[in-house]
Amino acid sequence: xxxxxxxxxxxxxxxxxxxxxxxxxxxxxxxxxxxxxxxxxxxxxxxxxxxxxxxxxxxxxxxxxxxxxxxxxxxxxxxxxxxxxxxxxxxxxxxxxxxxxxxxxxxxxxxxxxxxxxxxxxxxxxxxxxxxxxxxxxxxxxxxxxxxxxxxxxxxxxxxxxxxxxxxxxxxxxxxxxxxxxxxxxxxxxxxxxxxxxxxxxxxxxxxxxxxxxxxxxxxxxxxxxxxxxxxxxxxxxxxxxxxxxxxxxxxxxxxxxxxxxxxxxxxxxxxxxxxxxxxxxxxxxxxxxxxxxxxxxxxxxxxxxxxxxxxxxxxxxxxxxxxxxxxxxxxxxxxxxxxxxxxxxxxxxxxxxxxxxxxxxxxxxxxxxxxxxxx
Amino acid sequence: xxxxxxxxxxxxxxxxxxxxxxxxxxxxxxxxxxxxxxxxxxxxxxxxxxxxxxxxxxxxxxxxxxxxxxxxxxxxxxxxxxxxxxxxxxxxxxxxxxxxxxxxxxxxxxxxxxxxxxxxxxxxxxxxxxxxxxxxxxxxxxxxxxxxxxxxxxxxxxxxxxxxxxxxxxxxxxxxxxxxxxxxxxxxxxxxxxxxxxxxxxxxxxxxxxxxxxxxxxxxxxxxxxxxxxxxxxxxxxxxxxxxxxxxxxxxxxxxxxxxxxxxxxxxxxxxxxxxxxxxxxxxxxxxxxxxxxxxxxxxxxxxxxxxxxxxxxxxxxxxxxxxxxxxxxxxxxxxxxxxxxxxxxxxxxxxxxxxxxxxxxxxxxxxxxxxxxxxxxxxxxxxxxxxxxxxxxxxxxxxxxxxxxxxxxxxxxxxxxxxxxxxxxxxxxx
Numbered sequence: 001x002x003x004x005x006x007x008x009x010x011x012x013x014x015x016x017x018x019x020x021x022x023x024x025x026x027x028x029x030x031x032x033x034x035x036x037x038x039x040x041x042x043x044x045x046x047x048x049x050x051x052x053x054x055x056x057x058x059x060x061x062x063x064x065x066x067x068x069x070x071x072x073x074x075x076x077x078x079x080x081x082x083x084x085x086x087x088x089x090x091x092x093x094x095x096x097x098x099x100x101x102x103x104x105x106x107x108x109x110x111x112x113x114x115x116x117x118x119x120x121x122x123x124x125x126x127x128x129x130x131x132x133x134x135x136x137x138x139x140x141x142x143x144x145x146x147x148x149x150x151x152x153x154x155x156x157x158x159x160x161x162x163x164x165x166x167x168x169x170x171x172x173x174x175x176x177x178x179x180x181x182x183x184x185x186x187x188x189x190x191x192x193x194x195x196x197x198x199x200x201x202x203x204x205x206x207x208x209x210x211x212x213x214x215x216x217x218x219x220x221x222x223x224x225x226x227x228x229x230x231x232x233x234x235x236x237x238x239x240x241x242x243x244x245x246x247x248x249x250x251x252x253x254x255x256x257x258x259x260x261x262x263x264x265x266x267x268x269x270x271x272x273x274x275x276x277x278x279x280x281x282x283x284x285x286x287x288x289x290x291x292x293x294x295x296x297x298x299x300x301x302x303x304x305x306x307x308x309x310x311x312x313x314x315x316x317x318x319x320x321x322x323x324x325x326x327x328x329x330x331x332x333x334x335x336x337x338x339x340x341x342x343x344x345x346x347x348x349x350x351x352x353x354x355x356x357x358x359x360x361x362x363x364x365x366x367x368x369x370x371x372x373x374x375x376x
Numbered sequence: 377x378x379x380x381x382x383x384x385x386x387x388x389x390x391x392x393x394x395x396x397x398x399x400x401x402x403x404x405x406x407x408x409x410x411x412x413x414x415x416x417x418x419x420x421x422x423x424x425x426x427x428x429x430x431x432x433x434x435x436x437x438x439x440x441x442x443x444x445x446x447x448x449x450x451x452x453x454x455x456x457x458x459x460x461x462x463x464x465x466x467x468x469x470x471x472x473x474x475x476x477x478x479x480x481x482x483x484x485x486x487x488x489x490x491x492x493x494x495x496x497x498x499x500x501x502x503x504x505x506x507x508x509x510x511x512x513x514x515x516x517x518x519x520x521x522x523x524x525x526x527x528x529x530x531x532x533x534x535x536x537x538x539x540x541x542x543x544x545x546x547x548x549x550x551x552x553x554x555x556x557x558x559x560x561x562x563x564x565x566x567x568x569x570x571x572x573x574x575x576x577x578x579x580x581x582x583x584x585x586x587x588x589x590x591x592x593x594x595x596x597x598x599x600x601x602x603x604x605x606x607x608x609x610x611x612x613x614x615x616x617x618x619x620x621x622x623x624x625x626x627x628x629x630x631x632x633x634x635x636x637x638x639x640x641x642x643x644x645x646x647x648x649x650x651x652x653x654x655x656x657x658x659x660x661x662x663x664x665x666x667x668x669x670x671x672x673x674x675x676x677x678x679x680x681x682x683x684x685x686x687x688x689x690x691x692x693x694x695x696x697x698x699x700x701x702x703x704x705x706x707x708x709x710x711x712x713x714x715x716x717x718x719x720x721x722x723x724x725x726x727x728x729x730x731x732x733x734x735x736x737x738x739x740x741x742x743x744x745x746x747x748x749x750x751x752x753x754x755x756x757x758x759x760x761x762x763x764x765x766x767x768x769x770x771x772x773x774x775x776x777x778x779x780x781x782x783x784x785x786x787x788x789x790x791x792x793x794x795x796x797x798x799x800x801x802x803x804x805x806x807x
Contacts, residue, residue: 088647122459159656176489272770274805277546318459
């Protein structure tokens with residue numbers, strides 16, 4: 001059915017062909033799709049199949065007429081195992097979890113990266129900046145022309161349109177070093193804790209510490225920035241709204257100008273001036289430092305436990321059990337051999353074997369452990 | 377017969393010259409060899425590589441660059457890391473790039489949970505949701521579909537995103553290197569869907585990765601029926617792990633983040649998915665407080681690559697009247713580059729530059745401008761146009777609509793300041 005539509009549409013669309021100017025040569029482009037006659041969804045152009053080519057590329061046009069029937073039907077269990085997305089219209093599975101349970105999980109598996117009460121730290125995203133409804137008002141903040149002004153706070157509570165994303169994110173992508181390890185109830189509990197630290201309301205009530213989140217009240221979470229996004233992509237008109245939005249350049253700031261009418265003289269405002277990187281400012285901590293010298297590389301040095309810690313361990317150990325941290329006292333008491341064994345084999349608490357890098361030798365792990373415990 | 381080189385084959389003056397050269401390497405680099413009237417040591421002696429046997433063909437079964445090219449590498453910075461170097465980016469050395477293809481080992485690398493190492497024998501692709509037939513296939517089965525090969529750039533929409541409020545990086549690699557380009561081989565998704573049958577209500581496709589972060593993004597169906605591909609080939613070989621081995625989604629011209637790597641599942645649905653990277657990240661906050669939620673194409677853009685802050689004119693022995701080729705890249709995710717204008721005064725006055733080489737849709741395009749060096753300070757600015765009719769805005773034009781907090785999709789014209797010493801600095805021209 002689709003193929004027939006497509007052929008008819010190609011004929012219909014050929015009436016609206018444009019010839020690309022300048023250097024695109026003989027390529028044919030259109031401002032409408034041949035398969036539905038509509039404007040291009042991203043505001044750009046389309047290269048229809050014309051004379052066996054799309055743009056500059058030849059095609060095997062036989063392909064359009066053939067059916068390949070490759071693959072096999074997916075089983076119900078296979079689909080259930082992989083189709084786990086949770087969206088505003090595809091709700092989370094049955095289950096429940098309390099704020100208290102969530103806090104316990106958070107303290108055990110999340111706080112080392114996301115900080116106390118989701119305050120962030122070490123470069124990891126903050127999960128809350130306080131009362132979501134107040135913080136949402138920061139979204140109109142602009143750090144210009146005053147660079148010291150408060151910027152907008154884009155955290156879960158203040159910015160995300162839907163809590164479904166948080167549930168799905170936690171279950172599919174957290175905790176960071178050991179994802180897909182939380183069950184449904186644990187995911188509810190952690191989501192409940194996220195609502196709590198953002199002071200969000202569910203069905204008109206602010207989430208308190210004895211709150212239980214479940215499949216029913218999940219749908220009554222009141223996200224303050226639900227309508228903070230454009231275009232509106234929900235519903236049967238969603239894609240049409242996107243199409244309309246991106247076909248008006250004033251929505252995104254890249255002008256459409258006829259080539260013959262583009263500015264060639266006096267194209268900057270009179271007030272425009274040269275802005276330089278501030279003396280001693282800018283971002284310069286490039287790894288490795290920039291060099292364009294053509295010489296022979298220095299001989300590989302000995303194993304560097306500090307660098308290897310950065311590559312393999314800092315993901316989780318930049319806060320908790322960081323190099324030289326006092327936390328180590330609670331672990332070294334059972335002997336360094338035990339610490340080393342845990343590092344090599346991994347632990348039930350989420351530490352992956354060898355920090356997730358099986359290429360490290362036991363000797364190298366020992367050097368890293370010595371560095372992390374001593375800080376030197 | 378010995379294969380030892382003849383010790384007497386050197387020209388007699390070699391040793392004396394070598395002594396002098398060894399202590400004055402920097403001096404040599406700073407003055408013209410031809411002006412000195414002296415014989416060039418590089419010519420007047422037999423170098424070792426010209427006398428000794430080279431490597432056997434059995435060495436480096438997979439070839440590697442010359443050891444002298446060891447500085448042509450991806451780089452990263454802690455400021456572009458979400459806490460660690462797994463949820464991070466390493467940017468491409470585009471100041472060293474040639475043509476419109478990035479070598480696979482230099483292609484920029486961005487992931488949200490580290491580079492996954494997928495066993496191709498256990499690779500499965502699932503297609504489910506609003507299709508008539510929900511299927512799974514192996515990698516070999518996927519590759520049985522007729523393939524297409526296309527050259528496209530992939531650009532992280534945060535390319536240049538640290539510089540909305542002013543220049544930050546005195547480096548081309550960091551200012552514009554969140555992108556790379558390759559010749560990709562794979563199958564159009566529409567070819568697969570014509571087999572499976574898609575239900576009329578389907579408006580969106582979820583593409584989901586199999587990596588630690590299970591990166592997923594929502595794609596409108598029109599892109600799927602246009603040029604969306606599942607690709608397994610990159611510049612004539614398998615995808616690199618950093619680019620999603622064995623299979624990634626390629627949406628020509630669209631945000632790199634949408635081109636989901638290590639892709640394991642495509643699901644078709646009537647409603648968008650609101651995936652994890654469609655929230656605080658990959659949305660463009662405007663001064664109105666509203667944010668663009670789905671932002672697809674990387675808009676028309678360009679940069680000067682020669683010279684660059686990394687490889688300035690200083691130290692190149694340029695004399696007044698010498699001709700220098702200023703060149704760069706232009707690209708658009710919405711179509712084909714139709715022209716590039718070039719300015720020596722920071723974008724007040726423009727002249728047409730020449731395009732050169734292949735000019736392909738949604739692809740890097742090289743441009744060139746011949747300049748007679750006169751030692752005066754310059755402000756090099758470029759501005760590209762595409763066949764969809766778009767032209768790059770000035771910084772003032774772009775910020776008047778997008779403000780300075782959008783993070784993504786910054787494509788206003790960029791400027792290199794060339795000092796009279798020939799140093800190159802990244803600057804901005806703005807009110």
